[in-house]
Amino acid sequence: MPTGLTQDAGWEIGVSRTIHRPPHAVWEFVTAPEGIALWLGVDGPLPTEKGAPYRTADGIEGEIRSYRPGDRIRLTHGLSTVQVAVTSGSSEDRAVLRFHQERLASAGEREERRAHWKGVLDRVAAELT
Numbered sequence: 001m002p003t004g005l006t007q008d009a010g011w012e013i014g015v016s017r018t019i020h021r022p023p024h025a026v027w028e029f030v031t032a033p034e035g036i037a038l039w040l041g042v043d044g045p046l047p048t049e050k051g052a053p054y055r056t057a058d059g060i061e062g063e064i065r066s067y068r069p070g071d072r073i074r075l076t077h078g079l080s081t082v083q084v085a086v087t088s089g090s091s092e093d094r095a096v097l098r099f100h101q102e103r104l105a106s107a108g109e110r111e112e113r114r115a116h117w118k119g120v121l122d123r124v125a126a127e128l129t
Contacts, residue, residue, distance in 0.1 A: 004110045010106035015117040016096055021128045023095035027070050027086045029128055037118045038127070039084065039099070048074070080104055088096065097124060 004005045004011050019026055029035040036046045041056040048067040055061050062076040064073070072085035080103040099117040104110050 002107065011106060011110045012102035013110050013114045014098060015099040015114060015121060016098040016124060017121040018089050019076055019095050019125050019128055020093060021095055022093055023086050023088050026095040026097055030084060038123055
């Protein structure tokens with residue numbers, strides 16, 4: 001099976017980066033309106049209730065699947081599923097920020113989303129450091 005193709009979730013991609021900030025600071029940023037605009041393209045706050053709908057500025061619709069404060073958010077994004085997670089890094093002033101997207105249509109879409117999420121990580125890291 002090609003890299004990135006799973007039997008259950010189709011094509012998927014995951015990217016992560018260690019950020020030199022405490023996990024709570026990274027979580028606060030990615031869940032604040034400015035952070036949500038950066039990684040998801042939604043203006044205003046993201047709903048936190050399971051099943052709540054949202055719409056991005058460019059018209060992609062989805063719904064919240066799970067929202068665990070300080071830990072992770074899973075949501076549908078069109079036909080795919082996105083998860084953003086913040087975990088502790090190697091010390092208390094470091095956090096690992098991860099984006100994972102599954103149910104992608106093709107290897108080409110996987111590579112496009114890899115570039116997208118790497119760009120998002122670059123922008124989040126620049127905002128926080």
